[in-house]
Amino acid sequence: MLNNKTVVLGVTGSIAAYKAAEIASQLTQAGAKVNVIMTKEAVQFVSAITFRALTGRPVVTEMFDLASEFSIEHVSLAKSADIVVIAPATANIIARLAAGISDDMVCCTVLATKAPVIIAPAMETNMYDSPITQDNLCELKARGFVIIGPSVGWLASGKEGLGRLADIDEILESIRQISGRDGDLAGKHIVVTAGGTQEPIDPVRCIVNRSSGKMGYALAEAARDRGAEVSLVTAPASSAPATGVDIIRVGTAEEMCHAVESVAPKADALIMAAAVADYRPKSPSREKIKRGGSGLTLELECTRDILGTVKGNLIKVGFAAETSNLVGNAREKLKQKGLDLIVANDITASDSGFGTDTNRVTVIDKKGGLDSLPLLTKREVAERILDRVAQLLVEPESRLQSKH
Numbered sequence: 001m002l003n004n005k006t007v008v009l010g011v012t013g014s015i016a017a018y019k020a021a022e023i024a025s026q027l028t029q030a031g032a033k034v035n036v037i038m039t040k041e042a043v044q045f046v047s048a049i050t051f052r053a054l055t056g057r058p059v060v061t062e063m064f065d066l067a068s069e070f071s072i073e074h075v076s077l078a079k080s081a082d083i084v085v086i087a088p089a090t091a092n093i094i095a096r097l098a099a100g101i102s103d104d105m106v107c108c109t110v111l112a113t114k115a116p117v118i119i120a121p122a123m124e125t126n127m128y129d130s131p132i133t134q135d136n137l138c139e140l141k142a143r144g145f146v147i148i149g150p151s152v153g154w155l156a157s158g159k160e161g162l163g164r165l166a167d168i169d170e171i172l173e174s175i176r177q178i179s180g181r182d183g184d185l186a187g188k189h190i191v192v193t194a195g196g197t198q199e200p201i202d203p204v205r206c207i208v209n210r211s212s213g214k215m216g217y218a219l220a221e222a223a224r225d226r227g228a229e230v231s232l233v234t235a236p237a238s239s240a241p242a243t244g245v246d247i248i249r250v251g252t253a254e255e256m257c258h259a260v261e262s263v264a265p266k267a268d269a270l271i272m273a274a275a276v277a278d279y280r281p282k283s284p285s286r287e288k289i290k291r292g293g294s295g296l297t298l299e300l301e302c303t304r305d306i307l308g309t310v311k312g313n314l315i316k317v318g319f320a321a322e323t324s325n326l327v328g329n330a331r332e333k334l335k336q337k338g339l340d341l342i343v344a345n346d347i348t349a350s351d352s353g354f355g356t357d358t359n360r361v362t363v364i365d366k367k368g369g370l371d372s373l374p375l376l377t378k379r380e381v382a383e384r385i386l387d388r389v390a391q392l393l394v395e396p397e398s399r400l401q402s403k404h
C-alpha cells in the first residue's frame with residue numbers, strides 16, 4: 001500500500017526519537033519514499049546519518065540548507081507529502097503546531113501541507129496530562145490531525161506511566177490506513193468474517209475447529225488499507241484484529257449469523273473467511289457433564305448456512321477448505337450458495353490453510369474462471385482476493401448479467 005507514497009517523517013526531541021529510526025526503516029522497506037525532517041533537539045538524541053542510511057534520502061535538519069534538494073522552495077516537502085507523521089511529538093512541537101508557529105522545518109511543513117497529518121506524542125506523564133497539552137491536542141484533533149497514543153509504559157524518568165510513544169506497529173497501521181483512504185475500495189463497506197465458531201456442549205466445553213482467524217484478519221486489514229469501511233465479525237481467533245475496523249465479536253455460528261444479518265444488508269461485499277460450525281450440540285447441558293462409567297453420545301443439529309442464506313444484493317465471497325477434490329467441491333459450493341467468488345484451499349498442505357502465515361489458494365468465479373495462485377502470505381492472498389472484489393464492484397453490470 002505504501003509503494004510510491006511519499007511520507008514526511010518529522011522527528012522531534014524526545015528520548016523516543018530512536019524509535020523513529022524503526023518507523024523510517026519499515027516505511028522504506030514497504031516501498032515508501034521517506035523524507036525525514038529532524039528538529040535541532042532531535043539531532044541531540046539520534047544522528048541524521050542514521051535516517052540518511054535507513055531511508056537512502058537526504059535528511060532535513062536546517063530551515064535553510066543550501067545543500068539540500070528541498071531548500072529551493074522551503075515548502076516543497078509539504079507539497080510532495082502523501083502523509084506527514086510526527087513521531088515522536090514532544091509537548092513543545094504540539095504546542096507550536098496548535099499555535100501555528102512556523103519557525104522550523106517540521107512546523108513549516110505541517111502548516112503548509114494539504115496531506116493528512118499523524119501526531120504520535122511522547123513525553124512525561126505530567127506534561128501530557130497538563131491541561132495546556134490536552135487543550136493543544138484537542139485543538140489539533142478538531143483541525144483533523146490524527147493523534148496516535150501515547151501508551152502506558154516505562155518512561156525516561158524511570159517511572160511507569162502514560163506518555164510513552166505508541167507502538168511502532170500501531171503507528172505504521174495508522175499510516176497505512178490513512179494513506180489508503182482514497183484507495184480502490186474507498187466508499188465501500190466490506191463485511192469480513194473470521195475465526196472459528198465455538199458451539200457449547202456444557203458450561204466448560206465446546207466444539208471448536210482449527211481456524212486461527214489469520215486469513216480473515218488479513219482481509220479486514222487489507223480492505224481497510226484500500227479505503228473500505230470494514231466490519232469484522234469475528235469468532236475466537238489467535239491474533240489481534242486490525243485497528244480502524246468495526247469489530248463485532250461472536251462465539252457461536254448462530255451469533256455470527258445474527259451479526260452478519262445485521263450488517264450485510266447495507267454492505268457492498270461479504271467475505272466469509274470464518275470457519276463456521278456445520279453442527280452444534282442439540283441440547284447443550286446447563287451443568288458440567290460429569291464423567292460416567294460408559295461413553296457419551298452427543299446429538300448434533302445443523303447450524304444455518306450463513307453465506308447461503310444472507311439477503312442483499314452484495315458481492316458474496318466464500319472459502320472452501322478442502323481435503324480432496326478441491327476445485328470440484330469448491331465449484332459446487334459456489335453454485336449452491338450463489339457466490340460471486342470462492343477461494344479454495346487444500347488444507348492438507350503444511351504451508352497452507354489453518355494456522356499458517358501463508359496460503360496457496362485457487363480463486364474460482366461464477367463464470368468458471370479459475371486462478372491458481374502460488375504460495376503467498378495471507379496478506380498477499382487478501383490483496384489478490386480484494387483485487388477481484390474491487391473489479392466486481394466497478395463492473396456491477398457484468399455481475400448482474402452473469403447472474404441470469
Ligand code: CTP
Binds near residue numbers: 306317320321
Ligand atoms: N459457511 C457459512 N455458514 C455455515 C458454514 C459455512 O456461511 N454454517 C461458509 C464458510 O464461511 C465458507 C463457506 O461457507 O465461506 C464454505 O464453508 P465450508 O465449511 O467449506 O462449506 P460447507 O458448506 O460447510 O460444506 P462442507 O463442510 O460440507 O464441506
